[in-house]
Amino acid sequence: MTDDTVRRRQRGDVRWRTAVAAIAGLLVGIAVVGVVGIVVNRSVHDIVERAVTYDIELEDNADDLRVAVLDVRHYHRNMLFDDLTEAVVAQRAGSWEERYEELQRQLDELAELYGGLDPTGLPSIAELQDAAQRYHDHFAPAVSEFDADRVTAFQNASDRALEELSRLESLAADIDVAGERRAASAFAEIDAATTTGIVALLVLVVGIGAVGGGLGVAVLRMLREQRRVAAAEHAAARQLAEVAQAKTDFIADASHELRTPLTVLRGNAEIGLAMSDGCGHGEILREIVDQSSRMSRLVDDLLFLARSDTATPPLELAEEDAGDVLRRIVARAEVLVHERGARLASDVTGEAVLLLDAARLEQAVLILVDNAAKYGPPGGTVEVRGDVSEHGLTVSVGDHGPGIPEGEVERIFDRFYRVRRDRARRAGGTGIGLSIARAIVEGHGGTISVRTAAGAGTTMEIRAPARLASEGRVASPSGAAS
Amino acid sequence: MSRILAIEDDAGIGAVLRRGLALAGHEVSVAPDGTAGRRAWNTGKWDLVLLDVMLPDADGLEILAEQRARGDSTPVVLLTAREEVDLGGSSLAAGATDHLRKPFAYEDLLAHVDRHARRAG
Numbered sequence: 001m002t003d004d005t006v007r008r009r010q011r012g013d014v015r016w017r018t019a020v021a022a023i024a025g026l027l028v029g030i031a032v033v034g035v036v037g038i039v040v041n042r043s044v045h046d047i048v049e050r051a052v053t054y055d056i057e058l059e060d061n062a063d064d065l066r067v068a069v070l071d072v073r074h075y076h077r078n079m080l081f082d083d084l085t086e087a088v089v090a091q092r093a094g095s096w097e098e099r100y101e102e103l104q105r106q107l108d109e110l111a112e113l114y115g116g117l118d119p120t121g122l123p124s125i126a127e128l129q130d131a132a133q134r135y136h137d138h139f140a141p142a143v144s145e146f147d148a149d150r151v152t153a154f155q156n157a158s159d160r161a162l163e164e165l166s167r168l169e170s171l172a173a174d175i176d177v178a179g180e181r182r183a184a185s186a187f188a189e190i191d192a193a194t195t196t197g198i199v200a201l202l203v204l205v206v207g208i209g210a211v212g213g214g215l216g217v218a219v220l221r222m223l224r225e226q227r228r229v230a231a232a233e234h235a236a237a238r239q240l241a242e243v244a245q246a247k248t249d250f251i252a253d254a255s256h257e258l259r260t261p262l263t264v265l266r267g268n269a270e271i272g273l274a275m276s277d278g279c280g281h282g283e284i285l286r287e288i289v290d291q292s293s294r295m296s297r298l299v300d301d302l303l304f305l306a307r308s309d310t311a312t313p314p315l316e317l318a319e320e321d322a323g324d325v326l327r328r329i330v331a332r333a334e335v336l337v338h339e340r341g342a343r344l345a346s347d348v349t350g351e352a353v354l355l356l357d358a359a360r361l362e363q364a365v366l367i368l369v370d371n372a373a374k375y376g377p378p379g380g381t382v383e384v385r386g387d388v389s390e391h392g393l394t395v396s397v398g399d400h401g402p403g404i405p406e407g408e409v410e411r412i413f414d415r416f417y418r419v420r421r422d423r424a425r426r427a428g429g430t431g432i433g434l435s436i437a438r439a440i441v442e443g444h445g446g447t448i449s450v451r452t453a454a455g456a457g458t459t460m461e462i463r464a465p466a467r468l469a470s471e472g473r474v475a476s477p478s479g480a481a482s
Numbered sequence: 483m484s485r486i487l488a489i490e491d492d493a494g495i496g497a498v499l500r501r502g503l504a505l506a507g508h509e510v511s512v513a514p515d516g517t518a519g520r521r522a523w524n525t526g527k528w529d530l531v532l533l534d535v536m537l538p539d540a541d542g543l544e545i546l547a548e549q550r551a552r553g554d555s556t557p558v559v560l561l562t563a564r565e566e567v568d569l570g571g572s573s574l575a576a577g578a579t580d581h582l583r584k585p586f587a588y589e590d591l592l593a594h595v596d597r598h599a600r601r602a603g
Contacts, residue, residue, distance in 0.1 A: 256563060260492050263585035267498035270588035271505055296585050 019222065022215040029211060033204040040197030047193050051186030054117050059179030061110045065128075065172040068103040073165055075099045076139065080158060089146040096143070100136060107132060110175070122178050123171045131171060135164035244309065251306035255299045262299065266292040301436050305415065308439035315357040315443045317467070322354040322393050326386035329362045329395075333369040333384055340373035343381045350388035355467045356444060364440040364448075365395055367433040368460045372399035375458070383459075392446070392466045398459035404452045412450065413438045437462075484529035484599035488512045489519030489545070490561065491537050495584075499532060499591070506592055508599075516540025523549060523556075530599035531558045532582075543576045550577035557598040561586075 075096040079089050111125045139161035142154050269288035276282060307314040330346045337344040365384070372382040376399035383398040404412060415435045441448045446464030486508050488499045496512040503510045511526065513519035516537045523531065523545075535542040546558055560581035579598050582590065 259563060259585050260495060264492075264494035264498055266585060267495070267502060267588055267591075271498065271502045274502075274505055274588065292585075 016222075019215070019219060022211065022218065026208060026211055026215065029204065029208045033201065033208065036200050036204060037197070040193070040200060044190060044193045044197060047186065047189050051183065051190065054113065055179065055182035055186040057113055058117065059176060059183050061106070061113055062172055062176035062179045065103075065106045065110060066169060066176060068099070068106045069165060069169045069172055072096070072099045072103050072135075073162065073169075076158070076162065076165070079143070080155070084146075084151050084154065085148050086146055089143060093143045100132075103132060123174055128168065128171055131164055131168040135161050135168060138164060248306045248309050252303055255303040255306070258299045259296070262292050262296050266296070298432075301432055305432065305435060305439055308443065315360055315440070317355050317357050317444075319353050319355055320358050321351070322356065322388040323348060323351040325356065325358045325361065326388060326393070326395065328358075329365045330384055330386065332362060333366060333382075336366060336369055337373045337382050340370070341379060342373045342376060343379070344369075344384060345381050346384040346386075348386040348388070352388045352390045352393075352466070354388070354393060354464075356393075356464065357440070360440045360443070361464075364437040364462065365397065367437040368395075368397035368462070371433065371460075372397050372401070372458070375399060376401040390466055392464050394461065394463050396459055396461040398457060400457040403454045403456055403458055404450070405454065409450060409452060413448075483507050483509065484595065485509045485527065486511070486530045486532060486595065486599065487519070487522055487526065487528045488532040489516070489523075489537065489542070490532065490534045491515055492534075495534075495561075502588055502591060503595065506595070508595065516542075516545060520545060520548075523554075528556050530595060531556050532561055533558055533578075534561045536563075546576045546578060557600060559594050559598055 075092065075098075079092045079096060082088060107125070107128055110128070114122075114125050138157055142157035142161075146154055266289055269285045269292065272285045273282060273289065276285070304314060326348045330344075330348060333346070334344045369382060369384060376382060380400050383396075385394075385396045385398075387394045413434045415432050438448050441462050441464060444464040445467055446462060449461050449463070450458065451461070452458040486503055488496060488503075488510060490496045490499060490512060491514055493514070496514065500510045500512055511522055513522045516539045519533075519537070519540075533542045533546060537545075542560065546560075549556070549558075557579040558577065560578045561584060562581050563584050580594060582594050
């Protein structure tokens, strides 16, 4: 992963965190709107209730009180009409007393309402009750002790009583006016509370709308950015693949082009050898032939490695009797080990038909055998063990050499890497043998592993699974790859 | 002794063929491209043609197919690079007698010539 990719990924993280925070904010906003809505609703409800219970009721009661006062006055005056006889007064006094009791009831109701009210600016109940009492005290004895011969005294008492009643009426009017004022201000309060609630809700709704809109824009931008990043990454990957392909093509082309001059070099040397029997140039010409052969092999190996880097390994897979193949490889290994002055101990077990490239597998095993013979002690033993089953094959190649230093084990499969450079070069190594071996084994879908310890020798092990015939490219065993 | 026509564009390989085959006692002509190769093939009498597959101005297999279509039955050994081996099937279909892979050893060249060239009467 490149630094650029990391930076892009971090930018992406920040963007995701922003989006999550914005969504959380939106949810909190919605909750706040709900809570504010409930609070506003409660406050409006309280104000309305208080207004209905007290302020509006006060106005109503004051009205009723005035009506009761007017009724009392009406029945009071009734007693003064016509001829004032004891019979008339006594007859009408009953109705008047009923109205007065009604007035008292209204005063009691008002007193009850006063219990829940702020009394500021209102006449007190005591004042009202006193006025009513004084009215009754003035008039009631005059009524009960009415004497047709003393009409004037009765009328005087009536006039004084009516004055008191007027005071009571005026007090009731005051309460009425105060009630009206209070009701009006309650309605104004309800209006204000409702307006405040609506404004608060509108502000919140607009705010949330803005946040939601911003979030939408951010999400769109993020998606566009991600598409752009994906496109850029795709382009970069394609470019990388093109570069890799160009590199592979270059190595393949270069290897191919090297072949012609190598053919010429070797051909001329061979012709020179054929011409110069007994002449002193023979040794030189033979060296040219050997080295150009070696260079041809190196060129072939490079070409193979270049092609291994592409998607399809350059193998010619065929169904082979794997036991036979391993025994043939062991026979070749024996020759090779003898050439290096060592001995071979071998053991091949099992039989199975497996899909493999016999020539390449031989190349891989011989690379390991050659290394074991080169790096083992002179005259030592190279051990080759092969096992074949329907599950695949295993080949291990061991030596009793000095082993591979711990820090270098991972690098031995790197191209052109050599553990003991001077010694390896003297032994004719090029440094790409293990790379080739690994490319071949991996081309078979297998793995190559190494067990080593300083002074305890090295054992390389190839494991290749059995592959279904349909998975690989199948060539006839007598194919041109031989 | 055989009369051999080599159609090969690389001057170095042409020289190796000429030198090497002359040393073995054969008579060799080298044509450096497809045009010269066709002319030489049609004007001379050959016991063997060594034919490079990739020529600058022609496809060796096409030249071979043309000659076979004209009823020519001269033995032909194709000179191929390793990657071209998988044209084995098509080279046989075009009428090749055999092929020799570059880089080739001198002794392999001589062996191919000995095996396939008609003996000059």
